[in-house]
Amino acid sequence: MTLAHAPGAPSWVDLGTTDLAAATAFYSALFGWGVDELGPQAGGYGLLLKDGKQVAGIGPADPVRGTSWAVYFATQDAAGTAAEVEARGGKTVIAPMQVMDQGIMAVFTDPAGAFFSVWQPGAHTGAELMRQPGSVSWVELYTPDVAAAKEFYGAVFGLTAQDSDMGGGETYTLLSIGGNQVGGMFTPPGAADMPSYWMPYFAVEDCDASAAKAVELGATELVRTDYPGGRLAILTDPQGATFGVITGN
Incomplete structure (x- = not known):
């Protein structure tokens, strides 16, 4: 069963890290996660799994942010959200972009400088498990x-x-x-x-x-x-x- 994420609710998190192998080993040992590596076409991105369900992502660190977790909020209209962010004093870091058939993502900062992301679902609807151990x-x-x-x-x-x-x-x-x-x-x-x-x-x-x-x-x-x-x-x-x-x- 697909986990529903209401627009505006956190729907996904991912880790950008300077050491993919070490970070994967750390979180796998801590939370019992497996990893589904998506290959070169995904830029080194992988899906972290708990009991076979997608709970988070992992990929290379952004050079500006360094190693950090990113929080994604669900949206049905990433372009509309981007316009609202700009109108309210936030900034667009990565404009809405199509991620294969998986969905549309964008990255912003709020007026105080906090990074946050949005996800408009396609084939990937967000986390398949939340509020359970390891998610x-x-x-x-x-x-x-x-x-x-x-x-x-x-x-x-x-x-x-x-x-x-x-x-x-x-x-x-x-x-x-x-x-x-x-x-x-x-x-x-x-x-x-x-x-x-x-x-x-x-x-x-x-x-x-x-x-x-x-x-x-x-x-x-x-x-x-x-x-x-x-x-x-x-x-x-x-x-x-x-x-x-x-x-x-």
């Missing part, structure tokens, strides 16, 4: 200006925002589409001048065990903490891409 469970925007980000992503994707009190004067903003929570945005304390970026969290059965295993495999742990719905950890992989593992979401 994307949540996406999060780190931004120095949550108020501006709310306005931008609300206009571009129809995402609705709801602030949640984290205690200690900190606020976390939950993002929903069609009444379903799909991600969040946050300004870490003392990070007003931080770079803005999107990050995926992958569902795991045991956050502490997965974080410890990631470190054993060469990752660097940045955060490990409880949150109201469960437990999470944020790490960078051996090549420097930031990602999270999470339970209870």
Whole structure:
């Protein structure tokens, strides 16, 4: 059964990395992923599989971004989304382009400089598994200006925002589409001048065990903490891409 992705919802993630072989080995050991290499015609891109289902992609790093995870939002009209991004103060990095028969992709930055992508489905409709162990469970925007980000992503994707009190004067903003929570945005304390970026969290059965295993495999742990719905950890992989593992979401 094809997993449906509502327009405006996160539908895919992929990793651009400076070391494809090492990154594939790292995530395969951590999440039990297999890889379907698509060959030279796909520019070295491959599909990462959990129990035979497509959960993410992997390919060579973009020289500007370096090793990093990219978050894609579903759209039925990539060209229309590009126009809306530009009208709302974002920038087009890669204009909508056809990817064989798979779909149409585009890459943008928001007004604070965070990269994000869109996917207009063709033969490839997006992730075939989400919110299950070894697949994307949540996406999060780190931004120095949550108020501006709310306005931008609300206009571009129809995402609705709801602030949640984290205690200690900190606020976390939950993002929903069609009444379903799909991600969040946050300004870490003392990070007003931080770079803005999107990050995926992958569902795991045991956050502490997965974080410890990631470190054993060469990752660097940045955060490990409880949150109201469960437990999470944020790490960078051996090549420097930031990602999270999470339970209870």
